Amino acid sequence: MLKVLKLAARNLARYWRRTLLTSGLIVLGVVAVLLFVAVSGSFNALMIGQITDSMMGHLQVHRKGYVASIENLPLNLNMRPKMVEETERALQAMDQVVAYSPRLKLGAMFSNFTETTSIRLNGVVPEREMAAMPALRDRVVQGSVDGGLVERGKLLIPELLARGMKVKVGDTVVLVATNLDGSVNGRTFVVQGVLADVTGPSGRDGYLHIDDARQLLRMTEAEVSEIAVRLKDLGGLAQAKAQLEQALADLRNPQGQPALDIHTWSQLSPFANIARMIDLLDLFIRVMLVGIVLISVMNVMIMAVYERIREIGTIAAIGTPPARILSLFVTEGLLLALIGTAIGMAVSLAVVYALNLWPVSFAFGRQVIVLVPSIAASEVLLIGGIVLVVAVAASLQPAWKAARMDPITALRHV
Amino acid sequence: MYRSLAATGVVTWRYKSRALAPRHACKGAIAARLIYIKPRPRVLPYSVVVRVTILHWRAAIMSIVVKAEALDKTYQAGEVAVRAVRGANFTIEGGAFVAFVGPSGSGKSTLLNMIGCLDHPTGGKLSVLDTDVTTLDRRAAAEFRGANLGFIFQDFNLIPVLSAAENIEYPLLMVQDWPADKRRARVTELLEAVGMRDQADKRPDQLSGGQKQRVAVARALVANSKLVLADEPTANLDHDTAYRIIELMKKMRSDLGTTFIFSTHDPKIVGEAEVKFTLEDGRLVNSGMSHAQSSQARRA
Numbered sequence: 001m002l003k004v005l006k007l008a009a010r011n012l013a014r015y016w017r018r019t020l021l022t023s024g025l026i027v028l029g030v031v032a033v034l035l036f037v038a039v040s041g042s043f044n045a046l047m048i049g050q051i052t053d054s055m056m057g058h059l060q061v062h063r064k065g066y067v068a069s070i071e072n073l074p075l076n077l078n079m080r081p082k083m084v085e086e087t088e089r090a091l092q093a094m095d096q097v098v099a100y101s102p103r104l105k106l107g108a109m110f111s112n113f114t115e116t117t118s119i120r121l122n123g124v125v126p127e128r129e130m131a132a133m134p135a136l137r138d139r140v141v142q143g144s145v146d147g148g149l150v151e152r153g154k155l156l157i158p159e160l161l162a163r164g165m166k167v168k169v170g171d172t173v174v175l176v177a178t179n180l181d182g183s184v185n186g187r188t189f190v191v192q193g194v195l196a197d198v199t200g201p202s203g204r205d206g207y208l209h210i211d212d213a214r215q216l217l218r219m220t221e222a223e224v225s226e227i228a229v230r231l232k233d234l235g236g237l238a239q240a241k242a243q244l245e246q247a248l249a250d251l252r253n254p255q256g257q258p259a260l261d262i263h264t265w266s267q268l269s270p271f272a273n274i275a276r277m278i279d280l281l282d283l284f285i286r287v288m289l290v291g292i293v294l295i296s297v298m299n300v301m302i303m304a305v306y307e308r309i310r311e312i313g314t315i316a317a318i319g320t321p322p323a324r325i326l327s328l329f330v331t332e333g334l335l336l337a338l339i340g341t342a343i344g345m346a347v348s349l350a351v352v353y354a355l356n357l358w359p360v361s362f363a364f365g366r367q368v369i370v371l372v373p374s375i376a377a378s379e380v381l382l383i384g385g386i387v388l389v390v391a392v393a394a395s396l397q398p399a400w401k402a403a404r405m406d407p408i409t410a411l412r413h414v
Numbered sequence: 415m416y417r418s419l420a421a422t423g424v425v426t427w428r429y430k431s432r433a434l435a436p437r438h439a440c441k442g443a444i445a446a447r448l449i450y451i452k453p454r455p456r457v458l459p460y461s462v463v464v465r466v467t468i469l470h471w472r473a474a475i476m477s478i479v480v481k482a483e484a485l486d487k488t489y490q491a492g493e494v495a496v497r498a499v500r501g502a503n504f505t506i507e508g509g510a511f512v513a514f515v516g517p518s519g520s521g522k523s524t525l526l527n528m529i530g531c532l533d534h535p536t537g538g539k540l541s542v543l544d545t546d547v548t549t550l551d552r553r554a555a556a557e558f559r560g561a562n563l564g565f566i567f568q569d570f571n572l573i574p575v576l577s578a579a580e581n582i583e584y585p586l587l588m589v590q591d592w593p594a595d596k597r598r599a600r601v602t603e604l605l606e607a608v609g610m611r612d613q614a615d616k617r618p619d620q621l622s623g624g625q626k627q628r629v630a631v632a633r634a635l636v637a638n639s640k641l642v643l644a645d646e647p648t649a650n651l652d653h654d655t656a657y658r659i660i661e662l663m664k665k666m667r668s669d670l671g672t673t674f675i676f677s678t679h680d681p682k683i684v685g686e687a688e689v690k691f692t693l694e695d696g697r698l699v700n701s702g703m704s705h706a707q708s709s710q711a712r713r714a
Contacts, residue, residue, distance in 0.1 A: 007575070010575035011575055014575050313571075315588070317532055318559065318564075319559040319585065321559075362714055407532045
């Protein structure tokens with residue numbers, strides 16, 4: 001094998017300009033794919049992390065039908081205390097669950113005594129919400145959560161609302177909410193902090209203490225609208241969902257259907273579709289890389305065979321087995337791809353490293369996202385493997401042609 | 415002692431019994447060796463060894479290397495069927511220095527290609543080194559060439575990315591898989607034999623035509639080929655160089671006992687052949703000892 005490799009390397013060096021150009025093309029392809037995978041992967045991870053760690057959690061449990069009407073925040077579809085109790089018991093029994101946070105969601109009128117607007121609010125148990133949403137603290141752009149995420153009688157309000165209503169931390173505001181029986185109730189609150197908006201549902205929701213929410217709604221029982229669950233590992237999402245569904249299967253509504261629905265973050269967030277589109281783009285750019293390698297290597301190898309017909313005739317005449325001629329040309333293609341892949345990988349990893357040293361930030365909607373790309377070693381190896389396999393496949397046809405060449409015809413070739 | 419006997423062929427039967435002989439070894443030659451060697455006693459007196467050695471050498475030399483019977487080759491050139499070789503009958507003995515001569519298009523190269531298992535006859539029989547080469551498929555033909563035949567081309571056909579030494583080494587490395595130390599020794603031996611030791615590291619584009627053809631001769635002989643085929647080996651060389659190449663080929667024939675068959679239409683070179691076959695329009699019109707051989711025979 002070593003002798004074939006040596007001869008192949010010399011043949012590539014013989015046509016060094018062509019080798020350089022083709023390798024350059026492969027380098028370009030590999031760099032484009034690796035950088036795209038690194039950047040898009042980091043963007044995905046960043047967005048998913050933000051969504052799951054500061055708003056939605058990885059899983060959410062609702063009463064059946066609640067999600068379908070979630071825009072209306074229907075109080076009549078809240079989880080009853082028994083359901084909450086059963087769910088908490090099931091969650092506590094699951095190893096994968098790190099934390100969970102029961103929430104009471106409500107819509108209310110928000111007034112600063114001069115203007116009024118609507119607001120969506122989450123009534124939460126501060127400690128449990130902080131445990132389940134570790135990145136929520138980072139969204140607080142004004143005020144402090146050192147004394148707890150949200151204290152009794154206080155509110156965290158979204159930035160857009162604070163700016164629109166010209167409300168600052170420490171201001172008193174009024175919340176008026178419609179109760180389950182249709183009556184309204186109002187209460188004053190002090191603004192404890194302002195939250196940065198994030199993309200997706202609940203990204204512009206305010207927060208208050210769950211007991212304040214129940215008082216505002218004149219709720220007599222400990223009902224909750226949803227339970228957000230944080231898992232140890234996002235990879236175990238499907239398994240955890242299945243396990244929870246099984247554990248809660250006995251809770252049935254009067255129609256005999258499961259009383260609770262369990263949704264993953266991707267079933268609830270529109271960003272999942274963006275993530276899927278990014279995955280599609282990722283696939284597309286990989287297909288392009290395959291195309292680049294396939295066409296460029298095949299082109300070079302076809303040229304190599306046509307230019308060396310007499311040489312092929314000579315080595316065939318002196319008894320070189322057809323399989324060895326085939327391996328010689330396949331090795332040339334493989335070596336070409338190997339050079340391109342190695343340089344491409346080195347360049348890509350250097351750029352990724354540089355982007356980590358000097359991060360680039362850009363606006364995604366109203367959010368400013370700081371890109372810190374990273375790429376898994378398995379991903380790098382996979383892409384390298386794809387390039388090499390495609391290069392071998394591209395070399396096979398010209399190599400086969402060389403191996404099958406009639407020595408006399410080849411020797412007569414001018 | 416064993417080595418010297420082996421070198422002379424006295425103990426050649428051991429090669430046969432241990433299956434160490436090349437795969438396509440000339441069966442005729444081995445049979446001839448056995449005829450002379452089998453009756454020998456376990457311990458031979460020196461005079462008998464010498465006698466047996468001489469008998470064996472003569473048997474090996476006189477064995478038939480190529481035998482053609484009613485050999486035909488017709489190929490299609492567009493709509494026209496061209497009969498390049500017409501009913502050729504000839505035999506070539508081991509150790510001969512043979513020339514196929516004739517004008518361009520007379521069928522010399524076609525004949526050489528068929529002997530070299532590069533082309534198949536369309537009719538007749540052709541036996542090379544006691545192997546019916548008409549039945550060999552593509553892979554078997556390549557194997558046969560690699561094991562038994564050497565080729566010298568008109569355009570030298572050296573591999574441009576390899577040095578002179580590496581070009582000579584190529585058949586040992588890529589065709590026969592010799593171990594590295596034996597390869598190196600053999601290449602050095604051949605480089606010296608063809609007078610190219612000083613040019614060993616030069617690439618073909620750094621060598622003159624004559625030097626390239628010397629390297630080609632060495633490459634043809636490096637794997638102990640029994641038969642070397644040279645298609646117009648001197649056509650691209652000036653007369654002096656051509657003469658020297660022919661002399662080199664003759665010397666190698668004498669040193670190694672290899673059979674050389676070459677084609678040429680150069681009348682000055684034709685005279686150097688010991689056996690000459692003349693072709694006209696695909697027919698063998700004349701065969702026999704050349705002028706040089708006749709003179710040599712007369713002198714003897």
